Each structure stands twice: as structure tokens, then as C-alpha cells.
Amino acid sequence: MSTCTARVLLCLSEKGLEYELVPVQMSKGAHKQQPYLSLNPFGQIPAFEDGDVSLFESRAICKYLALKHKDIGTDLLRSSSxxxxxxxxxxxxxxxxxxxxxxxxxxxxxxxxxxxxxxxxxxxxxxxxxxxxxxxxxxxxxxxxxxxxxxxxxxxxxxxxxxxxxxxxxxxxxxxxxxxxxxxxxxxxxxxxxxxxxxxxxxxx
Missing domain, CATH: 1.20.1050.10 (Glutathione S-transferase Yfyf (Class Pi); Chain A, domain 2)
Incomplete structure (x- = not known):
């Protein structure tokens, strides 16, 4: 449902990366409570974890993925030029x-x-x-x-x-x-x- 989550999923798919999508029970306010707030202090969707890296804001997550994996999948940032x-x-x-x-x-x-x-x-x-x-x-x-x-x-x-x-x-x-x-x-x-x-x-x- 979330457009911002969809943006990250598009990036993961363009890069051919494996991932785990973890549902958040927004109807019960889980996004406004801990432990979710430790991932996204604004209580919004999505949040992202990659090892020791924890990010929020979909565009920032996508840039991170595109830069880290610039040599595989679609070159989304044209980083070679x-x-x-x-x-x-x-x-x-x-x-x-x-x-x-x-x-x-x-x-x-x-x-x-x-x-x-x-x-x-x-x-x-x-x-x-x-x-x-x-x-x-x-x-x-x-x-x-x-x-x-x-x-x-x-x-x-x-x-x-x-x-x-x-x-x-x-x-x-x-x-x-x-x-x-x-x-x-x-x-x-x-x-x-x-x-x-x-x-x-x-x-x-």
C-alpha cells in the first residue's frame, strides 16, 4: 500500500537483491511505538536495515542501495559518469x-x-x-x-x-x-x- 515502501522495493528489484519485507501493524499503531521508533523516529513507513546500517526516508534508502550495489543490476545513478x-x-x-x-x-x-x-x-x-x-x-x-x-x-x-x-x-x-x-x-x-x-x-x- 505504501508508495514509499514501493519505491524501495522497486530499487531492490532493479538491482536483483534479496530482501525480507517485514509488515508493520499500522492499524494498531506499531509504527508510533518502540521498537519501530528506534528505526524511524518519525514513526513513518518504511524503515530499512542492512547489517549495522539503519536508514529511513525511501529516497535515501534507494541511493544507499544504488551506491552500494552500483556494479550489479540497473545503474540507477549513472555513477560512472x-x-x-x-x-x-x-x-x-x-x-x-x-x-x-x-x-x-x-x-x-x-x-x-x-x-x-x-x-x-x-x-x-x-x-x-x-x-x-x-x-x-x-x-x-x-x-x-x-x-x-x-x-x-x-x-x-x-x-x-x-x-x-x-x-x-x-x-x-x-x-x-x-x-x-x-x-x-x-x-x-x-x-x-x-x-x-x-x-x-x-x-x-
């Missing part, structure tokens, strides 16, 4: 600071509010959808010149967008993506990756 790695960093900032805000607010209204007995706020949905459209206009221009957002290679930039878009594309607002031909082609491309198919098949809200 300073120029390419810099472009990856740039567009990862775009995802985190431009794209994430509107789409997460949208998903909260459409999916999470009803789960907690609250009606979706149509004004918020309209506002965030408009913001998202303007961001995707920039993506459309970018993707008219390259196959993926950071260049002609799949990277962590593309991967980081996937979890929220999996849910977004199940809504009537999916035309915000499909009406932009280059964005739509990009989405179909990343959606067809084995790692995406594997992880998205288990994503339910």
Missing part, C-alpha cells in the same frame, strides 16, 4: 520538490480520505491536478528530446515517479498523463519493466 550523474541528481530534485507535492496531495484526497471516512475535497483535487498538469508540460518538453527524464537511460529519476503514478493512473484523471504523448509513451515504457510489473502488482489501496 560525472556529467550523467549530475543530470540524474537534478531531475531527482525535480521529482522530490516539484512532482511529489501535487501528486501526493491528490492521492491523499482520492484514496486516503475515503479510507478514513472523510470526503474528498474537490477544490484541492482541482488545484493539485492543475499544478500537476503544468509540471507534466515541462516533462513533455523534456521527453520530446530524450527517452527518459535524465537522458536516454532509465534511472532512479524515473523509478521514483512510479509508485504515485501507479495509483494516479487508476483514476479518471489519468488523462493528465495520457493526453501528453511523450509523457504517455514514457509511462508505458517504465510500466513495462519487470521490476515495475512485479512491485505494482502488489500495490493496492
Amino acid at each position: 560525472f556529467a550523467e550523474a549530475t543530470i540524474v541528481d537534478l531531475w531527482m530534485e525535480v521529482e522530490a520538490h516539484q512532482f511529489n507535492g501535487p501528486i501526493s496531495a491528490f492521492i491523499r484526497q482520492i484514496f486516503l480520505n475515503p479510507m478514513f471516512g472523510r470526503a474528498p475535497d474537490e477544490k484541492v483535487i482541482e488545484t493539485e491536478t492543475e499544478k500537476l498538469g503544468k509540471i507534466l508540460d515541462v516533462y513533455e518538453e523534456r521527453l520530446s528530446k530524450s527517452k527518459y527524464l535524465a537522458g536516454d537511460y532509465y534511472t532512479m529519476v524515473d523509478m521514483n515517479h512510479i509508485p504515485y503514478l501507479v495509483y494516479f493512473m487508476k483514476t479518471p484523471y489519468a488523462t493528465v498523463v495520457t493526453s501528453r504523448p511523450h509523457v504517455s509513451a514514457w509511462w508505458k515504457n517504465v510500466l513495462s519493466r519487470p521490476a515495475t510489473i512485479k512491485v505494482s502488482s502488489g500495490m493496492t489501496l
